[in-house]
Amino acid sequence: MQLLNLIRSRFTPVLSQWVTDPVALQTTLDRIVASREVALADYQANVAMPLQKVVGKPPMEIAQTILNEVKIDDLCSEVSIAGAGYVNLRLSNAYLAKQLDMAFQSENLGVEGAANPKTYVIDFSSPNVAKPMHVGHIRSTVIGDAISKVLKFLGHTVITDNHIGDWGTQFGMIIYGYKYFRNEEAFAKAQVAELGRLYRVVQRIIGYQSTVSGLAEQEKKLILAEQKVALLEAKQSEAASDKKIAKELKSAQNAVKEQSQAILKSKETIAAVESDTAFKKLCDEHCNLESRVLKETSKLHHGDKENLALWESFLPFCKEEIHGIYKRLNVQFDHEYGESFYHEMLPAVVEDLLSRSLAEPSEGAICVFLEGYEAPMIVQKQDGAFLYSTTDIATAMFREREFGPDASLYVVDHRQSEHFQKLFAVLEKIGLTHTHFKHVSFGTVMGNDGKPFKTRAGDNIGLESMLDEAIARAWEVVCDPERLKKARQELSEEDKREIANIVGIGAIKYADLCHNRTSDYVFDMDKMVALDGNTAAYIQYSYARTRSILQRAVGEGYVNADWGQQPILIDHVAERTLALQILRFEDTLAASMTEYLPNGVTEYLFDLARCFSSFFDQCSVLNAESLEQKQSRLKLTVLAGRILKQGLELLGIETVERM
């Protein structure tokens, strides 16, 4: 049901008498929107005010003309003018009831789908394999999955590609680790775990070594910063009122503070390693490990037989690990072309750029210079190695050949926005102008302290342990014996496990999706599994209640052969509010996708669940006055439930029949 499009189409003939340009007409039509103030109208046309200059008449007069000429009586029970010239629409209950019946009969809930379906390639999740996945990966995975599902549901062709990092330095690290640190027995028993351990050992040694070598630099910086403070203090005593100096002084003082803290932290790290004599010995034996690792990576990239064989043998284990996580998250991809897939195409990409004079050598590297950017995009390093930019270009070209998409979305962290701006500029120069490239960026997950979410020690938080904790918390709250007793739910251990799992994972996903994706948000496990307020559980619970009513209604015999034919009756205000919300499903999905914002969908579902709760409270189904009313209310209940379930499914969140 595309209500907005229908209403707008009724205004088109009236508005075209003043606005002839199709683009201007569309922007005018876009001013017909769902009303923010429910008490005033269902929909409102904010068109008369901006038209006053075009038409040369006062807004009230224009509104009156619209009122007289618009043919919309079959949809509306009331059309009126209010305020500065708003045209307010109230849909008739009869029309709402008719549409609800259609949605009820329809398998896909009356969703018509996009008038012009498009082909999308969506690049999301994209973790580096062989590195443990952490909180940072959740956003891309969950947001990308939701966007893919909604677009597909709206009738678009969607191709999802997990552009995994399977060719980078982390393989140099585990290859080196395997060669020098492996525990044969552990590897035979659990390859994935042992590879993870090797990765962490190498990373820790490199971390220690770079801390040691960086300490002198840090101390030098501290002295410089202190000197700057002294200088500025002297200046300030001469000119106390100079704001610029005061500001510089403040930032210099901050720099001193930051630098001292950083030095303190470095010293702690060093002390920790040095108290661990066995580990310290490893660090000494493998000096300059970072460059040794780079050498291993480089050998791999140049086709060294031993390293290539190791890479090939490790890769399945690494993939197995991430597939395990996707299975828990219930996320699937159409493709998983990793970086390694493009490796052989990279020299040709650079040659092509050079031959078309789009790229040029600079300081020993091959660069594409772009207008408006100080730094060029480097496509080949001094040492001849390629970079992620090169791979990204090759990837876009491959996708163009393979899928020819109308739009290509990259669901990636906002910190990479400049990279994507440059990438898209290069792609345009290359001639990939058919596709609309879009960086669907998102903000950072923060801890309670307002800093990026980390453990106390400063490590990233592992994704698996986070999921485990969410499920455990969900169990505590949902399967609390007191609550189950009060709700009169008797659940088997297996039921409880399933519910805790679905509620826990749903909580994590929903908490992420319900924030505007461009914002940073504070990760708060207590809140997301608290199960009241704007959470997945509240919506899942509402769904379970719809199922419970249906089950009882079946038991009491309202669901006979032709109950579905009983027309929906709208008498109570709670019925009407619920009805209208149900019919806004498709409009909301479509609107959420113009800027790919899944929080539009969560907000809708939360509102729908609240409309249902209010209806549940005020309009009893089983105790309604007549059989007709019972069946009508049951239809509303079932329809609301189907939309809640479908909506959550589009967000990658499952439902349970009882909770």
Next chain:
RNA sequence: GCCCUCGUAGCUCAGUUGGAUAGAGCAACGGAUUUCUAAUCCGUAGGUCCAAGGUUCGAAUCCUUGCGGGGGUGCCA
């Protein structure tokens, strides 16, 4: 230095791309229950939308400046 972003209720966040009296959740307070699952519903209180100018019939939203945070910034991804 340059570029990008953010600043909304005590807290966490929305705000339909410039529309009517700025909204939700949590927390606080008051009411409803021998329940079609109270994980609920109904209500009250809570605001200098960072500040100052400007554009407009109309600004939290657009422009300028300032203040305060976060991020990026030539060989990681």
